[in-house]
Amino acid sequence: MTDARVLDADVGVVGAGPAGMVASARLAAAGLSVVVLDEGQRAGGQIFRQLPGGAPHPARGAEPPSHARGDTLLAAFADRDVTLRRGATVWDARPGRLWFEQDGASWLLRCRRIVLAPGAYDRCVPFPGWTLPGVVTAGALQVMVRGFGVVPGQRALVAGSGPLLLPTVTALTGAGVEVVAALEASSRWRALRALGGVLGNGGRRREAAWYARRLLGAGVRLRWGWTVFACEGDGRVQRAVIGKVDRDGRPRRDTARTIEVDVVGAGFGLVPSIELGLRLGCAARFVAARGGHCLVVDGAQRTSVPEVLAAGEICGVGGAEVAMAEGDVVAGTILHELRGIAPPAAAGRRAAAERRAADRLLAAFAPLPGLHELATPATIVCRCEDVTLQQARDAAALHGTSARAIKLGCRAGMGPCQARICGPSLQALAAGRPDQPMDLPVVQLPVRPVTTATILAAPAG
């Protein structure tokens, strides 16, 4: 049986990634008490991932220049009087209250302001064989290599879309994995649109140049307008069928060819993790190029719910630079509200500029509707409940085409992941409406799975 535990702080921050670290370090520096809750065992989030116990990074040289910023940030964060709660799962919230589970104990954090900076998760696009062992998301590959020093295989395929394919490739090559193919579904011509977002921004320019050099050095050529059609193998992935896609992402079957691989990282961009915001009642809107449904914030990073602020990917996927800039704005807003310190206008301008640059970049990698044609009727679309595309289509045809109707008609999205994995593709696939926004997900308690014991031991708030 767990004991009830209550914490008090001026500010409760969810997520110790770039946004959460910047915000909490600044708030703590100004003398506010800050508690940061993170699911991971170390600060840094997905992008500035640290190895356990300060272990030397096997691929230290494989970190791009922007990550030096991460090192500085991690050091500053460690210096500040910020309480980091590691391995903390936030499962319920209301303004001023965050309930979380940590090491089997049930906790309540009471705070005057909530900062939501939970980041994003990988967008999965189902294709035949995507559930085979050895086929993981690009994010998962980075967790293995950069977070745990695990080398997942010898011959890798990295496929998907968006800037995060590059660190996945360099993490693998840095760890000694041969990257047999690196496939970007967007066309080179579509990517040209992103050029303004890269060239107009010094940091991004240096970053792009660094990746170009790394890929060249490792002998990896990024192929534009290609993707993975299917993965095959006996018990685990042994082969991948790859080929060209048209400008909408539709597979051109005549270009299919088979390559031998033992690990596949598929990353079709990111989806903002907005569940806590929805649980708190925050307004959301759909922006395809930002990964789907995002929380609505004002120029001060305030959500529609008083005393709840948000920064980083939860407001729309934008990357670490945007997250850090928005984290800075969050700190300014809270210091203004709680301490009467006027927020620096420059912070807001910088965040807005970073956001604009990110939007320009990511517009080139907005999800391609044609990629939904990769799945065949027999392809699993919901891996929690083993629902095939055909079953999901039958459900949509009979029960209705809303996300909820599809779920009711075939159980897709009802399992442990609660549609985090299948949700972004499910409705498009089942209802045959790849161009339309998916319905806003319905969030029910608990926001993340926690034990019965945790729910029962939750301190009343």
Added chain:
Amino acid sequence: MVETADLVVVGGGIVGCSVVHQLARLLPNTTRIVLVDRGPIAGATSGSSMGHLMVTPDDAAAYALTIASVRLWRDLQQRRGGFHYQATGALYLADTDADVAMLPVLRDQFVARGDSAELLDARQLRDLEPGLAPDLQAATFYPGDAVVLPMLACGVMLREAQAACPGLVVRPDCAVLGFDRDGDRLAAVRTAQGTIATRTVVNATGVWAPDLAELLGQPRLPIFPRAGNLAITGHHGTPVRTQLLEVSYLRFAHGAAAVDPTRTDDRGGHAVNVQPQSNGSCLIGSTRQFRGMDRTLNRELLHRSLLRAQRYAPGLAAAPIVRTWVGLRPYAIDKQPLIGPWPPVPGLWIAAGHEGLGITLGPITGRLLAQQIAGVPCDVDPTPYLPARFCA
């Protein structure tokens, strides 16, 4: 051009789907039936329910109705399947001396109906379910209960109906806005997707049945929403294979409610129902509370149900809960479902008010109503369920 139909069934829950399912088998295959629902098929009470097929032995008529319906469920499973039917049986458990004394009484009730049930001692109980709390001394095991996934079952029924009756149209997200009358008789249903001319309408809208009656200018039917909180665990393997019920469940769920359903200060009650699912997750219920159409979670009642479930199956303490939700049971004031014609409006039929037995009774309800509409003899005497009992 106005769409025409021989029948319009309003409500795409298990009752409406079953009505259509049975009508399609009884009426000529040229019959044009339209099923409409304001939301998705199985989107309200049916989609929120536990899917327990429960045979109730405490009353002869209730036993006849539930056993007949559970047999129809078994037939559907054998004929079609596809809705995760599991013959879990039911293990009735007791925690107080008074409830322990009920265990043999319950067994005797099943036996008196010509059915079978077993009284298990502590050792037999341990052999059957090693995951139960070690201090439990006795239980009654009834093998006839089962578990289904109601929302998938709705789909199976509708697909079978469509195969038998090509004129069946299923229209989700199509709310009924009003009715046109031709004198006493019904003339048309006005929906969000247009008007359907018809002389026959079935009100199978569960907790909304009183609203639909009102739309027809009729008095509100005495059906009241009774909320239940539910939780489901992850796929980590259930601590039990048999469905668990507290023996007090029967009087709690199907006995007279201790409170007036029109009151708003009902604090609610609880009796354990733990249901292993085919995918390794476990449903934990059940609570009951009258509080109108409010579907927000009642944390206190949820906590009570989780605590009590753990008391019987301690392994649940460590089980991750992935989701909780609230469903509304349509509670009829005299605790009997309404199945039959509504005499003041010729052509209007009702199938609603099943409280927590809607999934169990779905098939027999559809059958009794379809048999009445088709003018053929009923499988079970429908008299106790005729809605006319509420006609002034």
